[in-house]
Amino acid sequence: MSRAQDRAGTWIGWVFFADLANGLALTFGYMFSKPVTMQYPDKEKWLPYARYRGHHFLKRDDEGEIKCVACELCARICPCDCIEVVPYEDEKGNRHPAKFEIDTARCLFCGLCEDACPADAIALGQQYEFSSFSSADLVIGRDDLLAKPGKAATGGGVVAARLNTKKDVLVETEETQGYNWWRNIRRT
Amino acid sequence: MELIVALGLIVFKVAFLIAILLLLPLPLTWLERKIAGHIQQRMGPMRVGWHGLLQPMADGIKLLTKEDHIPAEADRFLFKLAPILALAPPFVVFVAIPFGESISVLGAEITLYVSNMNVALLFVFAVIGIEVYGVIFGGWASNSKYAVLGSLRTCAQMISYEIPMGFAVIGVVMLAQSMSLLDIVRAQADVWNIVYQPVGFFVFFVAGLAEAQRIPFDLSEAEGDLGAGFHTEYSGIRFAFFMVSEYAIVLLVSVLVVILFFGGWNSVLVPLPPLLWFVLKVAFFIYVFIWFRFTFPRYRYDQLMAIGWKVLLPLSMANIIITGVLLGA
Ligand code: SF4
Ligand code: SF4
Numbered sequence: 001m002s003r004a005q006d007r008a009g010t011w012i013g014w015v016f017f018a019d020l021a022n023g024l025a026l027t028f029g030y031m032f033s034k035p036v037t038m039q040y041p042d043k044e045k046w047l048p049y050a051r052y053r054g055h056h057f058l059k060r061d062d063e064g065e066i067k068c069v070a071c072e073l074c075a076r077i078c079p080c081d082c083i084e085v086v087p088y089e090d091e092k093g094n095r096h097p098a099k100f101e102i103d104t105a106r107c108l109f110c111g112l113c114e115d116a117c118p119a120d121a122i123a124l125g126q127q128y129e130f131s132s133f134s135s136a137d138l139v140i141g142r143d144d145l146l147a148k149p150g151k152a153a154t155g156g157g158v159v160a161a162r163l164n165t166k167k168d169v170l171v172e173t174e175e176t177q178g179y180n181w182w183r184n185i186r187r188t
Numbered sequence: 189m190e191l192i193v194a195l196g197l198i199v200f201k202v203a204f205l206i207a208i209l210l211l212l213p214l215p216l217t218w219l220e221r222k223i224a225g226h227i228q229q230r231m232g233p234m235r236v237g238w239h240g241l242l243q244p245m246a247d248g249i250k251l252l253t254k255e256d257h258i259p260a261e262a263d264r265f266l267f268k269l270a271p272i273l274a275l276a277p278p279f280v281v282f283v284a285i286p287f288g289e290s291i292s293v294l295g296a297e298i299t300l301y302v303s304n305m306n307v308a309l310l311f312v313f314a315v316i317g318i319e320v321y322g323v324i325f326g327g328w329a330s331n332s333k334y335a336v337l338g339s340l341r342t343c344a345q346m347i348s349y350e351i352p353m354g355f356a357v358i359g360v361v362m363l364a365q366s367m368s369l370l371d372i373v374r375a376q377a378d379v380w381n382i383v384y385q386p387v388g389f390f391v392f393f394v395a396g397l398a399e400a401q402r403i404p405f406d407l408s409e410a411e412g413d414l415g416a417g418f419h420t421e422y423s424g425i426r427f428a429f430f431m432v433s434e435y436a437i438v439l440l441v442s443v444l445v446v447i448l449f450f451g452g453w454n455s456v457l458v459p460l461p462p463l464l465w466f467v468l469k470v471a472f473f474i475y476v477f478i479w480f481r482f483t484f485p486r487y488r489y490d491q492l493m494a495i496g497w498k499v500l501l502p503l504s505m506a507n508i509i510i511t512g513v514l515l516g517a
Contacts, residue, residue: 020484027227027483037231 041163045171048126049155053109055127056102056140057148059120066146067121070097074113074122082106083113100142105135126152129169201302205282213435214244220478227482251431254424259330262421266329271422271429274322277315278436284308285443286370288453288463300463301370308369309361313354316399316440319433320346323401323408326430327418338417341489342408345398348496349405353395355504359388359511360448373452380451387507389449391500396441398496401434402477404484407492442473 013019038044048054059067070087086099114123127149132138140148161171218233218241225232233240258267285308286301305311320342327339361367363384364375372381382389398405409417419430446452446469453462460468487495 023483024479027479030229031223031226031479033226033229035226035231036229039231039234042235 038158041161041169043160043162044158045161045169047155047157047159048128048152050152052126052128052152052155053111053124055104055125055130055148056107056113056122056145057125057150058100058122058142058145059150060146065094066096066142067119068097068100068117069119069121070095070100071118073116073118077112077116078107079110079112080106080108097142100145101139102145103139104130105138123151125150126155197298198302202283205302206279209279209282209436209439210432212439213432214248216435216438216474217244217247217431219475220481223475223478224482227479248428251424251428256424256426257421259332259421261331263329263331266325267421268426270322270326270329271426271433272322273325274319274433275429275436277317277319277322278433278440281312281315281440282436284311284369285440285447286373286452287466289370291463304368304370306366306368309357309367309372312369312440312444313350316437317346317350319437322430322433323418326422327408330418330421332421334415334420335418338408338410338414338420342401342418345401345405345407345492345496348493349395349398349500352391352496352500352504353399355501355508356388356391356395357448358504358508359385362508362511362515369447369452373447373454376451377454380449380454380456382449385449385507385511387503388511389445391504391507392448393445394495395500396445397477397480398492400437400441400477402438403481404487405492406486407489410486412486438474438477439470442470442477445473446470 038046040046061067068085070085072085072087075081075083075085080103082103082105084099084101084103085097087095088098089095109124111124122145125148130138159171161169164170221243222232222240224230233243236242236246258264283302284305286299286304288300290297290299292298323342323346324339327335327337327342330336360372360381363381364372366372366375401408407417408414409419411417414420419427422430446466450469453466455462455465
């Protein structure tokens with residue numbers, strides 16, 4: 001097609017609003033496509049991957065003793081200054097933390113504490129639902145940290161869940177395969 | 189006795205109309221948000237009631253209980269007057285709008301209009317023109333730059349679009365030989381005006397979009413550049429007045445399009461009750477309004493003016509001339 005014809009075609013298209021009609025057809029098509037919304041926490045919940053940096057947890061060794069040697073390296077490297085460690089020495093002469101507090105209200109979940117720890121005692125786990133009405137509740141002590149869930153084994157799944165306004169998001173079914181975020185994105 | 193019955197009927201009809209117009213924004217806002225959501229692959233409101241059906245109620249309660257704030261530097265009288273000025277005309281206009289011929293209830297014939305004026309069309313345009321004062325006063329009285337800019341734009345926009353809108357319906361009036369909306373619909377019993385007046389419809393619809401200040405012509409409340417335009421400073425119930433007014437005008441323009449160009453309550457193909465046909469057609473045009481809103485970007489101000497004066501006005505004038513020539517021939 002020659003250039004002049006091409007231009008005439010464009011003009012004819014404009015006169016009959018071909019471009020506007022195209023746009024309308026596109027949005028109309030989208031209106032009947034499936035939404036990509038993940039309805040958290042009403043219906044679904046996302047399971048974090050193993051690499052996810054959620055709430056910290058402290059590890060125990062094989063004897064059930066706390067791994068942390070209270071070297072305070074994590075407290076040193078923390079850019080937010082939110083870890084406070086007070087050491088003590090037990091009967092066998094090993095150093096352990098008497099007090100180990102993380103102020104998660106200040107934490108930026110950089111994971112530097114996990115990298116710095118020489119005893120592989122602290123890590124960032126899979127929990128991400130710990131919002132609170134009071135910032136005082138966000139200062140987590142040693143025993144609570146020991147009880148926190150660890151790294152996720154699998155991840156990326158979306159499980160059926162519903163919100164229990166008193167407590168938490170209740171998981172209803174388990175489903176571990178990965179979630180294809182693009183599953184409902186329409187491509188034209 | 190008959191007079192009392194007639195008066196009572198009119199009062200009842202008016203009350204019914206007002207109730208409908210006041211309540212209609214509730215389902216319309218829900219629909220608008222749902223359609224917006226699905227066009228953008230979201231779900232829209234989901235949490236209040238089944239699929240968010242009660243969301244407009246929640247919004248309404250919120251608006252009613254919010255602080256009704258008047259800026260310190262505002263012109264208090266005009267500030268309070270503006271929402272009422274914006275709200276009243278769209279309501280008044282519906283007095284002249286017929287929704288059908290008549291229905292029989294308990295053996296008595298009840299007409300589906302409050303009054304059958306023989307200059308209904310003129311009345312509609314005259315009254316709806318007053319609405320713009322609400323917008324202009326609102327922006328002026330707020331004493332805020334955004335609001336004034338929004339008002340200025342509205343001023344210019346309304347003037348430029350009221351003219352082609354008025355011209356566009358002249359073709360329809362010529363065909364029906366009457367300005368009564370009832371007669372105009374009756375004249376379309378066989379063939380709808382859209383067949384004879386496609387250009388008139390186009391001009392009227394585009395001007396109607398501008399009149400209702402909806403995207404792509406919502407320059408007076410362009411969120412992107414003006415905050416919220418003329419109602420930036422309004423809150424609570426006064427803001428709700430502007431909102432209701434906007435939806436009433438959307439309804440009005442849809443109703444006018446149906447009456448003037450799409451045969452009013454005349455049925456096509458399937459013989460449904462006339463009133464149902466009417467409602468279906470109007471619903472379709474309301475949907476088109478919402479659909480447009482989430483498809484097109486906003487026009488620039490100079491483009492808006494150019495469309496109004498350089499495209500719509502000549503088109504509508506040519507339409508009148510051609511209609512006249514064809515009718516005379
Ligand atoms: S994740 Fe980062 S900010 Fe949080 S406690 Fe560890 S080092 Fe500090
Ligand atoms: S958690 Fe690791 S880095 Fe922190 S005090 Fe304990 S041993 Fe040291």
